Amino acid sequence: MQDKESKVKIAVIGCGHWGPNHIRTFNFLPDSYVSVVVDSDIEKANSIKRLYPHVAVDSDYRNLLKDKSIDAAVVATPTSTHYRIVRDLLESGKHVLCEKPLCTELAEAEELGRIAGEKGLILAVGYVFLFNNGISKLKELIESGALGALHYISISRTNLGPIRTDVNVVYDLMTHDLSILHHITGKSPLRVTGVGGSYLKKGIEDVAFVTLEYGDGLIVSIRASWLDPHKVRQITVVGNKKMALWDDLDQTGAITIYDKGVMQQPSYTDFAEFIRLRDGDITIPKIPFAEPLKNQDQYFISMVRQKKSPVNNAAFECNVLRVIQAVNESIKTGRSVSIG
Numbered sequence: 001m002q003d004k005e006s007k008v009k010i011a012v013i014g015c016g017h018w019g020p021n022h023i024r025t026f027n028f029l030p031d032s033y034v035s036v037v038v039d040s041d042i043e044k045a046n047s048i049k050r051l052y053p054h055v056a057v058d059s060d061y062r063n064l065l066k067d068k069s070i071d072a073a074v075v076a077t078p079t080s081t082h083y084r085i086v087r088d089l090l091e092s093g094k095h096v097l098c099e100k101p102l103c104t105e106l107a108e109a110e111e112l113g114r115i116a117g118e119k120g121l122i123l124a125v126g127y128v129f130l131f132n133n134g135i136s137k138l139k140e141l142i143e144s145g146a147l148g149a150l151h152y153i154s155i156s157r158t159n160l161g162p163i164r165t166d167v168n169v170v171y172d173l174m175t176h177d178l179s180i181l182h183h184i185t186g187k188s189p190l191r192v193t194g195v196g197g198s199y200l201k202k203g204i205e206d207v208a209f210v211t212l213e214y215g216d217g218l219i220v221s222i223r224a225s226w227l228d229p230h231k232v233r234q235i236t237v238v239g240n241k242k243m244a245l246w247d248d249l250d251q252t253g254a255i256t257i258y259d260k261g262v263m264q265q266p267s268y269t270d271f272a273e274f275i276r277l278r279d280g281d282i283t284i285p286k287i288p289f290a291e292p293l294k295n296q297d298q299y300f301i302s303m304v305r306q307k308k309s310p311v312n313n314a315a316f317e318c319n320v321l322r323v324i325q326a327v328n329e330s331i332k333t334g335r336s337v338s339i340g
């Protein structure tokens, strides 16, 4: 355990549903501690102080900007507020871990990345599934070629809530899946087609169904909804050798590998002989559990310490935002949208 002075001192802005998880995590990590918490609703900040009496509280993040004792800030406020807050923090010389998505416009993400680069600051985006051990295993299966060439990927992310009023389900939920896709495949789609439905607030989609085409045969389908009776977090990857399922909620194991497929015979007299189903073993690899948020926050601290740009940096976010913007354009216009 390090002494208090040598730890990275963190401010957490936003003490609603998610911010307190960062407060717990950064206080728990051996290399950091939370010195200030901010919420425009001071009662929420005060409720944190009741749990962690050592923290200072504030209702206005701008009071932190001149405080040289704070090394880094976590932004866990609603998405529509991120750009302004992150820009002010970077301008004042603080490293930033901002919750997903970093902002709503590609140009804003580019600008924030440029400011961080010019000032030599770490800017990371809270794409927590990049630090999920099940997703790391799925990435390993794809990269090692264990699944073979990828045919298609099917993704579901549903639940009843949390319902947002400032951004739609594409910015709020599907952004996780787009970050995972970029992370595990290492590539970006060339064309997207989406439809969405707004039932609770006009103009804010609660549900979206999206298809991504990669131009090399890979097709991805994503269903995201905060208006659904079931909580589902699943990704099915179908390759030409094997198939895999990631199910974040499966207690027996997050990854199941199916040695299933179809064999095409080189010579045949009828179609039944040409196509043979292969139905082999189903395996559930042992994946050590570690809290993804703890992994992510520890990684952020190590990047700050080493002054190294994180994988979840602004350039990564630009890849995600390019797809989000195309999906939203497709939902709005009813047409497929190419990504340049």
Ligand SMILES: NC(=O)c1ccc[n+]([C@@H]2O[C@H](COP(=O)([O-])OP(=O)(O)OC[C@H]3O[C@@H](n4cnc5c(N)ncnc54)[C@H](O)[C@@H]3O)[C@@H](O)[C@H]2O)c1
Binding pocket: 013, 014, 015, 016, 017, 018, 019, 038, 039, 040, 041, 044, 059, 060, 061, 075, 076, 077, 078, 079, 081, 099, 100, 101, 126, 127, 128, 162, 172
């Ligand atoms: N990575 C994940 O799995 C995950 C999960 C949930 C939320 N999030 C992200 O975290 C962020 C916050 O989500 P939430 O569910 O906690 O929202 P929330 O509405 O529960 O909390 C947001 C808090 O920010 C405060 N706030 C608003 N504007 C502020 C400002 N200008 N200055 C200071 N405080 C301000 C509000 O009073 C509120 O307490 C969002 O970007 C969301 O996408 C990420």
